Amino acid sequence: MVAFLGMGLLGANFVKAMIKKGASVQVWNRTPAKATALESEGAKAFENVADAVKGADIIHVTLKDDASVNEVLATASTGFKQGAIIIDHTTTSAEGAIQRTKEWKERGFTYLHAPVFMGPQNALESTGYMLVSGDQTVISQLEPELSKLTGKLINFGAEEGKAAGMKLIGNLFLVTFTAGIADTLSLAKALHIPISDISALFDSWNPGAMLPARLKRMSAGTYNNPSWELNMARKDTQLFMDAAAHGGTKLAVIPAIAVEMDRWIKAGHGNEDWTVIGKDAVS
Structure with missing residues (x-):
């Protein structure tokens, strides 16, 4: 029973x-x-x-x-x-x-x-x-x-308790992922780009496939051979925020990421790979 x-x-x-x-x-x-x-x-x-x-x-x-x-x-x-x-x-x-x-x-x-x-x-x-x-x-x-x-x-x-911890980690990723999608749609709305075009983009380009390599890169703790410099990522982040503000939409997650980027740039990491913003989590 x-x-x-x-x-x-x-x-x-x-x-x-x-x-x-x-x-x-x-x-x-x-x-x-x-x-x-x-x-x-x-x-x-x-x-x-x-x-x-x-x-x-x-x-x-x-x-x-x-x-x-x-x-x-x-x-x-x-x-x-x-x-x-x-x-x-x-x-x-x-x-x-x-x-x-x-x-x-x-x-x-x-x-x-x-x-x-x-x-x-x-x-x-x-x-x-x-x-x-x-x-x-x-x-x-x-x-x-x-x-x-x-x-x-x-x-x-x-x-x-490890299973409980792994569940929380997975759910954190899902929450962050969904919040990122919400910001993506807000930027699209500000730029007058229809959701159908966003869907078409991700039908062809799957950034989720990058997850294992990105996790490996961030956990390695080496950032001196950048594929995207933090300074450049921060520049693009400002473009996101400016476009959203101009289009009358609000980004929920990106402004907090910009603050974190600024902290690492101020500490002298602007020319390193932008994944350096995760350094404290893996060191």
């Missing part, structure tokens, strides 16, 4: 996928209607979270944050089966994941943090990526169960 706590878009679709694979799933959500909606799919819904976990060997969790995970698990624990396994897919702090692993182990339960890079459709189709780290014996035991839920299970080794 499996229990699943948290019927948001991700949790609900995980449950649908489990049921399609033949699992019996008991579900709970803080808003009961979201849980009862899954009864038509074959789930059994409960209003009381302690009732939802009764008899469950594995309890999956997809909630909001550390506080909600701690609160819900504390309330649910009165219904835990002896030796039950908690698998938490919530994006949380690394510290929270480490603490929960320790505390639940002391209480006789296994807790594994397994955050995901998935959208609702990935959860429904069992695609996307799931991250784990920590006790390798536990992970080996749960790997068959976890692999049913994802396209790829990525094991980051024995360090507790």
Whole structure:
């Protein structure tokens, strides 16, 4: 028997996928209607979270944050089966994941943090990526169960909390990437360039393909053989900001990058490769 706590878009679709694979799933959500909606799919819904976990060997969790995970698990624990396994897919702090692993182990339960890079459709189709780290014996035991839920299970080794950290790093990149797209569209709007032309550009030129080489260059920590000097990158950055201001649009991210560039130029790095702005992060 499996229990699943948290019927948001991700949790609900995980449950649908489990049921399609033949699992019996008991579900709970803080808003009961979201849980009862899954009864038509074959789930059994409960209003009381302690009732939802009764008899469950594995309890999956997809909630909001550390506080909600701690609160819900504390309330649910009165219904835990002896030796039950908690698998938490919530994006949380690394510290929270480490603490929960320790505390639940002391209480006789296994807790594994397994955050995901998935959208609702990935959860429904069992695609996307799931991250784990920590006790390798536990992970080996749960790997068959976890692999049913994802396209790829990525094991980051024995360090507790590392999966949580990797999830935060990935999400930071997604947030930065999306904010960069927003600035790109703002500049296009200022220059009266239609989005269809932007799409055509990126259909032909994929800057995302540069990521591995850019990461390698920045982490190497050598900047004295520039492919784009910081002074020149800063000049172009000013052109972005001037064009946006002239066209009546606002850039959210670029002005902060300009400030960072100015700091490094003032420190004497203007003739070095512009990736020097990441030096403090890798040194």
